[in-house]
Amino acid sequence: MMPEKICGKPEKTKGRRKKILGLSLGLVGLIYVLYLFHLVSSFPPLKKEPAVIKKEIVGAYHLHTRFSDGRGRVEDVVKAARKNQLDFIILTDHGQPNLACLQSQGWRQGVLVLAGTEMSTSRGHLVGLAFSETVRNLPRQAEEAARIIQKEGGFTIIAHPYSKVSWSWGKENELYLGLELIDADTMLRKKWLPNLPLFPLLLFNKRIFALRMLESFPLPFRQWDRLNEIAPPHYGFFSCDAHLFYETLLSLFHLHLPLERELPPEFKAAREIIFNSLQSGAFYNAIDSAQPASGFNFWAKKGEEFYPMGRLIKLKPGEKVRLYIRAPTFVAGRLVLIHNGQKILTTMEKEISFEPEASGFYRVEVYLQDKSILPENLPWIVSNPIFLRMDQDDAHSD
Ligand SMILES: [Zn+2]
Ligand SMILES: [Zn+2]
Numbered sequence: 405m406m407p408e409k410i411c412g413k414p415e416k417t418k419g420r421r422k423k424i425l426g427l428s429l430g431l432v433g434l435i436y437v438l439y440l441f442h443l444v445s446s447f448p449p450l451k452k453e454p455a456v457i458k459k460e461i462v463g464a465y466h467l468h469t470r471f472s473d474g475r476g477r478v479e480d481v482v483k484a485a486r487k488n489q490l491d492f493i494i495l496t497d498h499g500q501p502n503l504a505c506l507q508s509q510g511w512r513q514g515v516l517v518l519a520g521t522e523m524s525t526s527r528g529h530l531v532g533l534a535f536s537e538t539v540r541n542l543p544r545q546a547e548e549a550a551r552i553i554q555k556e557g558g559f560t561i562i563a564h565p566y567s568k569v570s571w572s573w574g575k576e577n578e579l580y581l582g583l584e585l586i587d588a589d590t591m592l593r594k595k596w597l598p599n600l601p602l603f604p605l606l607l608f609n610k611r612i613f614a615l616r617m618l619e620s621f622p623l624p625f626r627q628w629d630r631l632n633e634i635a636p637p638h639y640g641f642f643s644c645d646a647h648l649f650y651e652t653l654l655s656l657f658h659l660h661l662p663l664e665r666e667l668p669p670e671f672k673a674a675r676e677i678i679f680n681s682l683q684s685g686a687f688y689n690a691i692d693s694a695q696p697a698s699g700f701n702f703w704a705k706k707g708e709e710f711y712p713m714g715r716l717i718k719l720k721p722g723e724k725v726r727l728y729i730r731a732p733t734f735v736a737g738r739l740v741l742i743h744n745g746q747k748i749l750t751t752m753e754k755e756i757s758f759e760p761e762a763s764g765f766y767r768v769e770v771y772l773q774d775k776s777i778l779p780e781n782l783p784w785i786v787s788n789p790i791f792l793r794m795d796q797d798d799a800h801s802d
Contacts, residue, residue: 436601443602444609448774459663460698463492463678464654466522466531466563466587466643471505472497475648478508478517484650485515490658491667492516492678496531498524500542510671518675522563525549528571529563530580534679550579559683561641564590566623577631581683582639585624585786588653589645591617610652611693618656618691620782629745632765632789639682639714639788642689655693661686662701662712685714685788694777694784699732702768702787716791727758727790729768736773737784741766765789 467481468474474481478495485493493515497505501521509519520533525546532542532549535558542549550560559581565571567590571583595617605613624640631638642657661681667674681687690697704711706725711717717725731737731754739756741749744764749756752773760766770785772778 440602440604444605444612446776447612447615448777459666461491461661461663461667461678462658462692462698463490463494463516463661464488464644464646464657465494465641465659466496466584466645467493467650467654468497468522468645468647469495469505469508471495471502471508472499472522473647476650478512481646481650481654482512482515482517484654486513487651488654490515490654492518493654494533495519496522496533498522500524500544501532501535501539506537509675511669511674516667516671516674516678518678520558523549524569527574528565528569531561531563532558533561534558534683547574547576547579554579563587563643564645565627566621568593573627577638578635580638582641582685583624583628583631584643584645585628585640585689586621586657587643587645588614588617588656589647591619592649592653595619606649606652611655614652614656614693615691615777618779618782620779622781626745629742629765632791633744636765636791637685637714637716637789639685639687640689640786642691642786656691658690658692658697660688660690660697660700662688684712686712688713688785688787690785691778691782694772695732695735697732697770697785699730699734700770700785700787701728701730702790703728704790711790713788713790716793718793718795720795724759725792727760727766728755729757730755731770731785737770738773740769740771740783742769760792763792763794765791 469476469478469481481493495505499521500523505519509517520531523530523532523542526544527546530546530549532553535553536556539556542552553560562571562580562583564587565583599616602613602616628638628640644653644657646653667677688700702713704717704725704727706717719725729739731739733754739751740747741758743766749758767789768787769783772784778784
């Protein structure tokens, strides 16, 4: 009798333990599901603008495919671009240059596929765009590579200057057209572990997953302002640097080009319009998955003449110029006007104009008022600068 009793007790305890373990796991699972449900339901929805400006076109820049270290084919990126309603994408596979990537350009399923190359150089990674298709064997020396790209009709952008392969700054900064201010790949790498519990969101709410990766990173913005003081012009680019998760990463950072007319159907003409806009800084950057940013604009008017973002305006003594800023009207945003790296005006108004009195560069940042969407200090919209030069400055520098 005794041995039976001894055996019976542990079995009973085992059963109870299993029950408790099962109940606890169930409870943890339930809390986790409730947490995800709460996160999704408490997130502000996208507010669609009633009338989208017809001529503004939107695209994503810095994308990798299987032509280098990306996981997807060009078709996969195009599919992701269509899902995100993008007009164009810019592929930038690694190479010196990457010929297969360059040859993949063209219209595909209504998306304009453009390509450049991300070069590995002596200073870090450098993206070359819009250069002639005859270019071969780009050198590793950064300045030399930038000079060749420039001579062949193109321009270069310093990729992820403060993350991954950081850029080692030199003297001839005027060789580069601009730099990346923010990139999705760096954020994904940094945040994937703390965001591990949010991975199920990739199945049913990619937007929240993507936004949860973001954090403010002011260093590239400061360097951008510094470059525009010492070697203007430099333009800022929001970069995807996507290798996988295309649909999610292509929803985040966009380049917006307010154009004067619709894109033409001929590939070469359309390509030229987009690359010319980028090369002249006539575009702004936005985190459209936070809220759609279309409708923003920043321009200047001197007399009867209009100047888009990116332009240098020369003023003779007595001449006046006026800057105009228009924010998208359907969400609350805080406009900040920056002059030579310093905030000089902050307003909640949707449309303002300002008469600048000093030379230098003026640019705009817009922050969402709803703090639950983006981390504080991370701008929703970042314009490219407008540069002013009074005639006295010329006399001074002579
Ligand atoms: Zn890179
Ligand atoms: Zn890259």
